[in-house]
Amino acid sequence: MSTSRRAAPRRSQSPAPASARWRRPAWKDPRLSGGIALVGAAVALGGWAVAAAADTTDVYVLSQDVAPGTDLTADGVLTLVASHPGTGAYVEAGSLPQGAVATRSMTAGELLPRSAIGSAQDLGLRAVVLDVAATLPSTTGTGDYVDLWLLPDEGVRGDEAQSGAVMVAQGLVIAKVGEASTGLLGGPSTGVEVRVPQDSLDEVLGAVAKDGALVLVPTGQEAP
Incomplete structure (x- = not known):
């Protein structure tokens, strides 16, 4: 007596999810692009800060209050401080004229302007x-x-x-x-x-x- 084999029923295949069918390339992910942009901006800002800090020059600053006629070349009257280049209105290190005196009153901590120095004879x-x-x-x-x-x-x-x-x-x-x-x-x-x-x-x-x-x-x- 022969026995007939029944064919195994075919399993219906469900359609693959949409995420499996198509994925956005990683390099197109907006979060990754934003992160790269932030890193680039930080690197550029850091480079600018380093360059700006290095671009300084020494200028004279008053160590004490002075009156017109004060000898600016005397010990303890002036000191040096690093400053960013400006309009050139202040006296840079090594540019103080010999025998320079103050032509007006100035206070301690004030940068020495070129317009405030002269000679005792002229004053x-x-x-x-x-x-x-x-x-x-x-x-x-x-x-x-x-x-x-x-x-x-x-x-x-x-x-x-x-x-x-x-x-x-x-x-x-x-x-x-x-x-x-x-x-x-x-x-x-x-x-x-x-x-x-x-x-x-x-x-x-x-x-x-x-x-x-x-x-x-x-x-x-x-x-x-």
Whole structure:
């Protein structure tokens, strides 16, 4: 007796998923493209920063406050700082003229501009140290304008006696204020270095030689 074999039923094949049929090439993935762009931008920015940091030059900067007539070549007045090239308005290292002085007041930390240097002869100011009888206000310092007054000496009598305070000179500029001390006669005094215009020098030196107390009165202005 023969047996008939039944044919095995054919399994129907389901269609392959769409993701299996077609995949986006990896190099076309927008996330990969964005990452590559960010890396490229970072590399370019880093290269620019390194180049910019290397492109610097040394320029002079004030280490202390200065008044017109201050010797800029003296020790401790200037130092050097690295700066990016600008308009050339500031004095570069090695370019400070011999005998250069400040032509205006400047503050510590300020870059030295070319327009603020000159010669002592052209400026026409002379340095004089005065032993003044009264201390200056705490707000008065380097670069401020003061007037010089001579007070009468109470010990002088007769025709030589001075009737009252006399203004000696106007428009003096403070260069340096020393420490207060006690004078030979017991009164307080302060040594103050001032810049005196040439046409006022005779009056100032004459007042120093006279009996009486010298007093500096701030005008409330700063030297330009």
